[in-house]
Amino acid sequence: MTTETAARETIARETTARLMIGTDLAAAMVERAAARAKVLQETTGVQPCLATVLVGDDPASATYVRMKQNRSKKAGIGSRSIVLPAETTTEELVAELTKLSEDPEVHGILLQHPVPAQIDERAAFEAIAPGKDVDGVTMHSFAAMAFGEPGFRSCTPGGILRLLEAYDVPLAGAHTVVIGRSPILGKPAGMLLLASNATVTYTHSRTKDLAELVRQADIVVAAVGKPNFVRGSWLKPGAVVVDAGYNEGNVGDVHFEEAAQVASLVTPVPGGVGPMTIALLLEQTVDAAEAQTAARR
Ligand code: NAP
Numbered sequence: 001m002t003t004e005t006a007a008r009e010t011i012a013r014e015t016t017a018r019l020m021i022g023t024d025l026a027a028a029m030v031e032r033a034a035a036r037a038k039v040l041q042e043t044t045g046v047q048p049c050l051a052t053v054l055v056g057d058d059p060a061s062a063t064y065v066r067m068k069q070n071r072s073k074k075a076g077i078g079s080r081s082i083v084l085p086a087e088t089t090t091e092e093l094v095a096e097l098t099k100l101s102e103d104p105e106v107h108g109i110l111l112q113h114p115v116p117a118q119i120d121e122r123a124a125f126e127a128i129a130p131g132k133d134v135d136g137v138t139m140h141s142f143a144a145m146a147f148g149e150p151g152f153r154s155c156t157p158g159g160i161l162r163l164l165e166a167y168d169v170p171l172a173g174a175h176t177v178v179i180g181r182s183p184i185l186g187k188p189a190g191m192l193l194l195a196s197n198a199t200v201t202y203t204h205s206r207t208k209d210l211a212e213l214v215r216q217a218d219i220v221v222a223a224v225g226k227p228n229f230v231r232g233s234w235l236k237p238g239a240v241v242v243d244a245g246y247n248e249g250n251v252g253d254v255h256f257e258e259a260a261q262v263a264s265l266v267t268p269v270p271g272g273v274g275p276m277t278i279a280l281l282l283e284q285t286v287d288a289a290e291a292q293t294a295a296r297r
Contacts, residue, residue: 004250005271008260017260020167020242020267022159026275029162033283034075040290041076044297048289049078050108050134050281051100055093055119056086061112068110068278075282080106090120094127101129107292108134108285113184122183131292134284137184145188148195152284157189159276160221160242161196167265169219169240172197177214179203179230179253180223185244189221210234222253232258241266244273 002023009019041047050072054065069079082096093115100106109132115121130140136154144151153161164171176198180186190200198219203210211234214220219240222230227247232255235241241263245253252269259266267273 002271005268008256008268008271015260017263017266019272020163020265021271022163022267022273022276023271025163025166026159026279029276029279029283030071030075033077033279033286036286036290037076040286040293044293046289046293047076047078048107048286049080049105050110050285051080051082051106053082053084053093053096053100053109053111055084055088055112055115061114065112068281071278072282072285077282077285086116088116088119090118090123093119093124097124097127101127101132104292104296106132107289108132110135110281111137113137132288134281134288136188136284142183142188142191145195146191152288153192153280154184154188155277155280155284156185156223156244156273157192158280160189160244160273161192162280163242163267163273163276164219164240169265171219174198174218175201175216176219176221177201177203177217178221178223179210179214180225182223185223186221189223189244193219193221220254224253226253227251228253228255230254230259232262235259235262237262238264240264242273243267243269245269246274
């Protein structure tokens with residue numbers, strides 16, 4: 001547990017809220033994925049391989065990619081690193097992703113978001129073969145999430161669902177307010193919750209009376225990208241609060257100290273949703289490697 005998570009735990013201890021900690025849960029998921037990667041390699045000679053594609057030199061994106069590669073390595077998953085210049089065109093990126101999609105030695109592909117403005121990000125995502133979309137960013141994966149069918153999940157939303165399940169949060173009939181509707185986070189999070197029989201309200205920058213809507217929620221998922229945006233006074237007493245936000249200085253999208261006074265369960269930042277995201281990415285890379293290896297036999 002990090003110092004920050006420990007500090008959040010101290011605050012939570014003085015309130016009614018319990019923390020929903022992702023760290024240990026994520027570590028257990030990675031351990032299981034690593035064990036499966038080892039068995040696959042021992043029995044077939046195939047080491048799962050995740051290709052990461054980074055376009056440009058945004059330092060935060062470079063750090064995220066490096067972190068994902070390091071975690072992969074620790075779990076016995078190989079990685080292929082593709083770094084393209086900031087002036088890469090959509091056509092060049094699509095060509096690179098198509099090549100990786102056709103490469104039998106690559107099992108999963110992660111295109112680091114966001115890409116530079118001149119690139120059509122949707123076109124790039126769609127160049128990832130659905131069977132290698134371990135980050136859950138293609139329309140194919142989105143449809144699977146929306147229909148409640150098997151498929152790769154967007155990693156942060158999928159991680160949120162795993163966290164809610166692990167903490168036995170009842171989803172059926174629960175009114176869930178999702179703040180944010182981005183294609184990689186808010187939108188698929190709402191779809192997964194809907195597929196789990198929650199009643200879902202999507203909110204975004206044009207939503208009117210946001211605080212009033214949040215006050216009706218049994219579960220709040222904050223995916224806004226604004227530090228301390230959700231205030232304690234917006235929450236219904238006993239609400240479950242999932243903070244998917246990550247802003248500079250280890251600050252979430254929810255005002256943690258205030259939320260902890262009102263919520264029954266709340267995720268800390270860091271140590272809540274973040275570790276679950278990477279754990280699911282590794283788990284899905286092993287899923288992809290197993291499926292592709294079985295299909296080739
Ligand atoms: P994004 O693409 O910028 O989307 C933000 C969403 O918030 C948009 O849908 C936007 O509405 C909405 N929004 C903005 N201002 C609002 C307001 N005043 N009221 C209500 N909604 C508002 O961001 P994202 O990629 O989804 O990321 C969201 C947060 O999650 C960020 O803090 C990011 O760092 C974090 N994140 C964490 C992980 C992780 O692994 N833990 C992974 C990815 C992202 P419109 O659609 O109307 O513009």
